[in-house]
Amino acid sequence: MLAYGLISEEAYYRALAEHHCVRFVENDEIAQALAADGEEPGHTLSRHAIWCRLTDGSVRPVFAPPPDRGVIGTADFRDRLARIPGIALATPTGLKSALAKQTKHGLGAAASDRLAIEEPQFSAKHGAGAWHGFLCATMTSCLAVWIWTAPATAMLALQIAAGLFFLGFAALRIVAAMSFRRQSPTPLARFANSERPIYSVIVALYREAPVIADLIPALKALRWPRTKLEIKLVCEEDDSETVAALARERLDRRFEIITVPPIGPQTKPKALNFALPYCTGSLVTLFDAEDRPHPDQLEEAWQTFRRSDPALGALQAPLIVANPHHNWLTGLFHLEYAALFRGILQWLARHRLPIPLGGTSTHFRRSVLEECMRWDPYNVTEDADLGFRMWRKGYRVGLISRPTLEDAPDTVLVWLRQRTRWIKGWIQTWVVHSRPFPSSPSVRPFAGMAIMHLLLAGTVACFLFYPLSVMTVAALGVWSYASGGMPVTWNALGVLAGANIVLAFGAHAALSLRTVDRPLRPLALKVMALVPVYWLLGAVAGWRAVKQYFTEPYLWEKTPHRPHDREGARHGE
Secondary structure, three states, X not given: OOOOOOOOHHHHHHHHHHHOOOEEEOHHHEEEEOOOOOOOHHHHHOOOEEEEEEOOOOEEEEEOOOOOOOOOOOHHHHHHHHHOOOOEEEOHHHHHHHHHHHHHHHHHHHHHHHHHHHOHHHOHHHOOOHHHHHHXXXXXXXXXXXXXXOHHHHHHHHHHHHHHHHHHHHHHHHHHHHHOOOOOOOOOOOOOHHHOOOEEEEEEEOOOXXXXXXXXXXXXXXXXXXXXXXXXXXXXXOOHHHHHHHHOOOOOOOXXXXXXXXXXXXXXXXXXXXXXXXXXXXXXXXXXXXOEEOOOHHHHHHHHHHOOOOOEEEEEOOEEEOOOOOOHHHHHXXXXXXXXXXXXXXXXXXXXXXXXXXXXXXXXXXXXXXXXXXXXXXXXXXXXXXXXHHHHOOOEEEEOOOOEEEOOOOOHHHHHHHHHHHHHHHHHHHHHHOOOOOOOOOOOOHHHHHHHHHHHHHHHHHHHHHHHHHHHHHHHHHHHHHHOOOOHHHHHHHHHHHHHHHHHHHHHHHHHHHHOOHHHHHHHHHHHHHXXXXXXXXXXXXXXXXXXXXXXXXXXXXXXOOOOOOOOOOOOO
């Protein structure tokens, strides 16, 4: 009755208090929740009973039992109330609001710095180590001297080094394309609702007022028992517009708005860390403000966890760009996501290799998420970092079939800021996971470590080296045409640089065309010729990311979102 709004929470608990002849405390009567000194804030927040100071000056124990607790109304419940003198009943919302005020600063501090304090080797807060700086300085100095003294040989050596990254980039995509198998939605079994656990959904929101009207219906469409679904909408304290937009929506008891205090870096992972103690589910998932998850995605994730061993710590749903026809940029973004989520991640999951998680539509076992210390608030690609950290701690990531739709950025400037943040985060993540970990379980199979470094350092290097290869081919082509020939070393340099570009393009095209849906292949062929331009934009983002890593490492360049493209893709049944 509460879940479907047939009775208000206040009316229910007032009636419960009258039935048991105890005092009912209104929400605004709780002046302060009296938590014990030194108690962990998350534990305090989860309390259902605590001593409170009321607005009339009295201090008494206040009890707010969850409505699904089976003992409510029993003789044992009545006896418990009778044994505690002065006890009062309150609504869970009222008591939790008082507890939230009491624990806000403690939760904010823990959300910001728990990982950096308890497992500093996994935190991006501490930046690159001395050996990273020494290695970079040494390599840069040697390369500068080499180019000054023997430019042709030095440039050839640099192209050979770049070619190793391009070769790794291409090999991974070719293998993924060769092993790709198009999958149908996983069949779902039927279960009684009593067998399903509580599922917690977290949505981090910042300056998202324009898309709230699209987001709430998408979340309400999730097929999961109302009494076992909780949706936490996480807003920053200074974001009054988003809070006001949420207030205009008809939010039922599944929804709770959580406000994050301005403590620590203002990043999405810090907001997720802050919200997690508010969750009671044994399974947790994340969505972004622009998402339209498949209504059965939670059901598929739960059933997959249910039949899997405990080493399966997380599941990633595929992300599909819903507006590929909008312009050439969204079309190329669609191909990129198809290659990643349907091709590369499928191959990695099949071979139980480390997987960089997506920032949305990832489903976790709550216990594994806690053991892995949640998200790193100082890493701007906290998703990829968490996926690698889970792998290093002995867990694996699987995939599910039911996707999430989202619109891609359709302007170059927005795309550039988003991609800069991603590349900066990959740099942060590579620095973290290339540190020595003498006291941590970091010894993993060589293939997994190689894949991890290829996905991180290799991808960044390809972005950074790509314009060098293009300029080398162009400059040497002009030189050869003007002079009628070139020395052997310079000729070899031109051939190698051209081969790197052709190999990378061919592998990307093969995987993209293999994984994209058949109706979209004509679009794929149409925009494929613009991939070299797309990669040049990626190079601009890459060099911006390098600069930001040293000047503004924790800057979160927000991607603005607009209402959904009404002509975009929709979920089929």
